[in-house]
Amino acid sequence: SAVISQKPSRDICQRGTSLTIQCQVDSQVTMMFWYRQQPGQSLTLIATANQGSEATYESGFVIDKFPISRPNLTFSTLTVSNMSPEDSSIYLCSVVGGPSYEQYFGPGTRLTVT
Amino acid sequence: GIQVEQSPPDLILQEGANSTLRCNFSDSVNNLQWFHQNPWGQLINLFYIPSGTKQNGRLSATTVATERYSLLYISSSQTTDSGVYFCAVERGYNKLIFGAGTRLAVHP
Numbered sequence: 778s779a780v781i782s783q784k785p786s787r788d789i790c791q792r793g794t795s796l797t798i799q800c801q802v803d804s805q806v807t808m809m810f811w812y813r814q815q816p817g818q819s820l821t822l823i824a825t826a827n828q829g830s831e832a833t834y835e836s837g838f839v840i841d842k843f844p845i846s847r848p849n850l851t852f853s854t855l856t857v858s859n860m861s862p863e864d865s866s867i868y869l870c871s872v873v874g875g876p877s878y879e880q881y882f883g884p885g886t887r888l889t890v891t
Numbered sequence: 892g893i894q895v896e897q898s899p900p901d902l903i904l905q906e907g908a909n910s911t912l913r914c915n916f917s918d919s920v921n922n923l924q925w926f927h928q929n930p931w932g933q934l935i936n937l938f939y940i941p942s943g944t945k946q947n948g949r950l951s952a953t954t955v956a957t958e959r960y961s962l963l964y965i966s967s968s969q970t971t972d973s974g975v976y977f978c979a980v981e982r983g984y985n986k987l988i989f990g991a992g993t994r995l996a997v998h999p
Contacts, residue, residue: 778936808985819977819989820934835986867932873985880924880979880987882934 781883800870805850808873826853897990914978922981
């Protein structure tokens, strides 16, 4: 399975500011995703991070709010822009790996917006 | 879109007890996975099981794709089994739809 790291692990931010979250994988992967988990809730897919092209966003998520970069097959960033308290969540990156397309998740970034 | 329902929403067990968690889904799927989220938030992939039965130690899972449900069995539960168990199905291009989860607390 892939080893995935995220930075920062947690942060407390002021409303109106932006935070960029990094996701690093120890091997090249084709498929990389970003999910959000609001407090006490399940996970919701934000977007697919595509290498060499724009990310593909799910309904309810837009590029201006959640810009994503994927400069190579081992790294991606998610920016949470113009934050409000409603953005307080855990943000997780995931990759598809293994012979059966299992999905593996990073440790998450716990964001609190005050 | 595909709906994923998990039951029960909450479960409290004494250490050593057995349990069964259920996941129902509303449409045929190519891929079903079970995850455990530990109290620190880390999601661990337990099973990739679009059909059939798999076992890993005290855990086993069965998916009956034709009847659109999957079961996760936990035997001889331990306090380290506590956390949230999620079922997730793929709706294409490896994009996962998660159920609401079953929150498990195992007491010594």
